[in-house]
Amino acid sequence: MESDTKYKRLKDLSREEFILPGTTVCGGCGGLEALRLFHKVLGKNVVFVNAAGCFTLLALFPYSPFRGSWLYTNMASAPAGAQGVRDALDILIASGRLKPEDDMKVVVLAGDGSTYDMALSSTSGAIFRDLDFYYFCYDNEAYGNTGMQMSSASPYGSMTTTSKPAHLSTAGTRSHKKDIFEIWRAHKPPYIATISPRHPVDLSEKVSRSMQYKGPKLFIAFSPCPTGWMYDPSLTVKIARLAVDTGIWALKEAINGEVKHTYIPSKFKPVEEYLMTQGRFNHLFYPVRQDKILEDIREDINSYWEQYKK
Amino acid sequence: MAKELITGNVAAAWGVRLANVDYVPAFPITPQTEIIETLSQWFDDGIMNGKFVTMDSEHSMVTAAGAASATGARVFTATSSQGLLYALEVLYTIAGWRVPLVMVNVSRALASPITLEPDHNDILSARDSGFLQIHTETCQEVMDSVLMAYRIAEDNKVLLPFLINMDGYYLSFTREPVEIPSREKVKEFLPPYNPTHAFFHASTPMSQGVAVLGGPTYSYFKYQMHMASQNAIEVHNTAADDFNLIFGRKYGVIEEYRMDDADYVIVMSNTFATKGKTAVDRFRDKGIKVGLLRLRLVRPFPGKEITAALKHRKGVAVIDQNISVGSGGIFYNEIASSLYNETKRPVMLSFIGGLGGKDISFIEFQKVLNDTIMASETGIVPATQLLYTESEWQQMKKLLEIAGKTRQ
Ligand SMILES: Cc1ncc(C[n+]2csc(CCOP(=O)(O)OP(=O)(O)O)c2C)c(N)n1
Numbered sequence A: 001m002e003s004d005t006k007y008k009r010l011k012d013l014s015r016e017e018f019i020l021p022g023t024t025v026c027g028g029c030g031g032l033e034a035l036r037l038f039h040k041v042l043g044k045n046v047v048f049v050n051a052a053g054c055f056t057l058l059a060l061f062p063y064s065p066f067r068g069s070w071l072y073t074n075m076a077s078a079p080a081g082a083q084g085v086r087d088a089l090d091i092l093i094a095s096g097r098l099k100p101e102d103d104m105k106v107v108v109l110a111g112d113g114s115t116y117d118m119a120l121s122s123t124s125g126a127i128f129r130d131l132d133f134y135y136f137c138y139d140n141e142a143y144g145n146t147g148m149q150m151s152s153a154s155p156y157g158s159m160t161t162t163s164k165p166a167h168l169s170t171a172g173t174r175s176h177k178k179d180i181f182e183i184w185r186a187h188k189p190p191y192i193a194t195i196s197p198r199h200p201v202d203l204s205e206k207v208s209r210s211m212q213y214k215g216p217k218l219f220i221a222f223s224p225c226p227t228g229w230m231y232d233p234s235l236t237v238k239i240a241r242l243a244v245d246t247g248i249w250a251l252k253e254a255i256n257g258e259v260k261h262t263y264i265p266s267k268f269k270p271v272e273e274y275l276m277t278q279g280r281f282n283h284l285f286y287p288v289r290q291d292k293i294l295e296d297i298r299e300d301i302n303s304y305w306e307q308y309k310k
Numbered sequence B: 001m002a003k004e005l006i007t008g009n010v011a012a013a014w015g016v017r018l019a020n021v022d023y024v025p026a027f028p029i030t031p032q033t034e035i036i037e038t039l040s041q042w043f044d045d046g047i048m049n050g051k052f053v054t055m056d057s058e059h060s061m062v063t064a065a066g067a068a069s070a071t072g073a074r075v076f077t078a079t080s081s082q083g084l085l086y087a088l089e090v091l092y093t094i095a096g097w098r099v100p101l102v103m104v105n106v107s108r109a110l111a112s113p114i115t116l117e118p119d120h121n122d123i124l125s126a127r128d129s130g131f132l133q134i135h136t137e138t139c140q141e142v143m144d145s146v147l148m149a150y151r152i153a154e155d156n157k158v159l160l161p162f163l164i165n166m167d168g169y170y171l172s173f174t175r176e177p178v179e180i181p182s183r184e185k186v187k188e189f190l191p192p193y194n195p196t197h198a199f200f201h202a203s204t205p206m207s208q209g210v211a212v213l214g215g216p217t218y219s220y221f222k223y224q225m226h227m228a229s230q231n232a233i234e235v236h237n238t239a240a241d242d243f244n245l246i247f248g249r250k251y252g253v254i255e256e257y258r259m260d261d262a263d264y265v266i267v268m269s270n271t272f273a274t275k276g277k278t279a280v281d282r283f284r285d286k287g288i289k290v291g292l293l294r295l296r297l298v299r300p301f302p303g304k305e306i307t308a309a310l311k312h313r314k315g316v317a318v319i320d321q322n323i324s325v326g327s328g329g330i331f332y333n334e335i336a337s338s339l340y341n342e343t344k345r346p347v348m349l350s351f352i353g354g355l356g357g358k359d360i361s362f363i364e365f366q367k368v369l370n371d372t373i374m375a376s377e378t379g380i381v382p383a384t385q386l387l388y389t390e391s392e393w394q395q396m397k398k399l400l401e402i403a404g405k406t407r408q
C-alpha cells in the first residue's frame, strides 16, 4: 500500500491553481485553503454543486474564482443536485450527445450546517443510491454565513451567537458535536476521510486515493474560521495544527468501511493549548477557569482515542 | 387513428414517453403515483431510454430534476399537493435557472385537514414561482399539454419550467378515450432539446444559479423571467397552430364554451368545468344566454384574452376551486384586476366551490346564475359566497354531532 502513495512531501503537490485569488470569503478562511488543496488533486474538470453557506458567495455575478463549473442549489439538497448533474452527464454521454472527454467530476460543496443538519435526507439518499460523486464539507462548526449560530457540528463548550455562556449553561454549547463520519460510514460508501488544510500531503493523498473508487467519496475538512472562532487570521494554520496535535480533530479515512487513522501524534498536546487560541472558548478560562467543562472536553478526546487503542 | 381508454395519469405518462424524456426523478404521493409507476415500468422494460430514479423527497426530486435539466437533459417529474409544497423552495430556485423541464401536478387539497380529493390551492401556491401553468380538463388534453409544454418551455423566447395540472381522482383515475400519436408525428411537432443557454461541458465551463449582490442585478434577472413568461402566450399560440395542423386538435389559452351571444359567463378551471358545461347546456335549453370560460393557460395569465372575452357581458361569475384564506378566490381577484381598466365591464361575482373535491351540483349552478342575473340588474354585488347545499349542511351537522362538537 505504502508504495502506491503519490504524495509524500509538499513538493509533490501540483503548482497549478484551480481557484483563482481574489474571492469574497474572509482572509484566513481555513475552509477555502482546504478546498484549494482538494481541487488541485481533482483537476480542472469539476462541477461544484453548492449548498447555501459562506462559499455560495464565491461565485458572485459576474465573477467566479473557479476554472471549472458551478451550480448553486439551496441549503437542503445539494446532493440531489449532484444526482441530477451526474445522471444527466451519464445519459448524455451514453446517448452520444456529450463527448466522454467533456465529462466532469461532480462535487457537492457544503458547510457543516447543511451537511450535519438540513441536507441529511438528501445526502443519505445520494449515498444510498451509490451516486458517483465527491462531497466536500468545510466544517467551521457553526452556521457561518448567517453569523455563527450553533449547528450540530458546534463542539461542546464553544460559544456561538445562539449558544452563549450564560446562566442556563456556562459551557456555551451544551450539546456534543454530531459524528457525521460515523453517520456516513453506516451508509457504507467506498470512501470517507477527514482532512485538514495544515496537512496538505495527507489531504492530497486521500483525495488521490479516493479517486479510484466509484460511488460516494466524502470529505470533512477541518475549517478554522477567524471570523466565527474569533482569532487573528494569521493563526489559521497554527490552529489547524493544534487541533490535530491535541487530538480534537482526528485525521482518518474509511475505505469500504474500515477506519484507519492516517496521522496519530506521538504525544497529545494539552487541549487547552488549542482552546486558548480562540475567542469562542474564552469563557472556559475567563473570568474563572471552568475546570469541570475542560475536564469533560478532555474526557471526550480520551474516550474517542481509547476505542482505537488495542 | 385508434383511441385508447386510459386514465389521466397514464395519459400524462404517454406524453412523457412520446416527448422522448431522458430523465425522471420521482417520489410517490397519491393521486400522482400511477404516473411514476407507469414511467418506471417503461424505463425498466427499455421502452424509454435514460434513467428513472426514486429520490428521498420532493425537495430533492425537484432539485435533481432542475440540475439534470441545467446539465442538458430533457426532464420530467410529477407530484401532488403536499409534495409540491415540500418542493416549493426549489420551484423558485430552478425557475431562476431557466430550465425548461415539465412537471405534472395532480391536484389534491392541502392539509390541514388532510384529505385526498382535489382543489387548486396546491398548484396555485406555485403561481408566483416562474413556472408556466396549464390546467387541464380531459385525459386527451393532459397528454397533448405535456407535449405542448416541452415545445413552449424550450423555446428560446421562454426557457421556463412548466407545470401541467390535472385534478386528482376526477381526472387522474378516470379513463377516457385518448388518441395516442406516433413518435414520428410527435417529432414533427417537438424537436430534440439542444440547449445553448444552460449545460455542463468540461470544455465550456459555466456557472449557473450564481448569487447576486444588490437590487438592480436581482431585479434585472427577476423581471427577465416575467417578460419571458409573457412571451409564452404568443409561443403557445404558434405551438397550438402547429399542434392543430399535425394532430388536428386545437387549444387556446382559454376555452370559450357557448359564449358567442352569452350575456352571462361562468368562469371555471380544470375538470369541474365539465360540470359547468353541462349546467350551461341545461340553461341554454331554457333559453338563457349563458356561456362558460375555462381558464387553461394560467401562467402567464392571459389577462388580455380574458378581458376581450368578458368585458361586454352583463354578468360574470367566477367559481374558484381554491381559497386564499383571508382574501377569497384567487382567480376572481386576478380576473377582476384584468378587467378593472375597462370602461364598460360586467358585474363580477365570486363563488368558492369544490373545495376538497366537494361536488358542485346543478342547484348550485342555478344559484350562481340567479345571483349573477340579479346583480347585473340591480348593480348590487354580493360578497364572496361558499357553494354548499342544504343536504350537505345537514350531513355535516350529523358529523359534528357524532364528534360531540355541537353547542347545545
Ligand atoms: C432553507 C434555508 N434556511 C435557511 C437559510 C439561511 N442560511 C443561509 S447560509 C446558512 C448557514 C449555513 O451554514 P453552514 O452550512 O454551516 O455553512 P457556512 O455558512 O458556515 O458556510 C443559513 C442558515 C437558507 N439559505 N435556506
Ligand code: SF4
Residues within 6 Å of the ligand: A025, A026, A027, A028, A029, A030, A031, A032, A054, A140, A144, A145, A223, A224, A225, A226, A227, A228
Ligand atoms: S465566516 Fe469563516 S468559514 Fe465563512 S468565509 Fe469567513 S472565515 Fe471562512
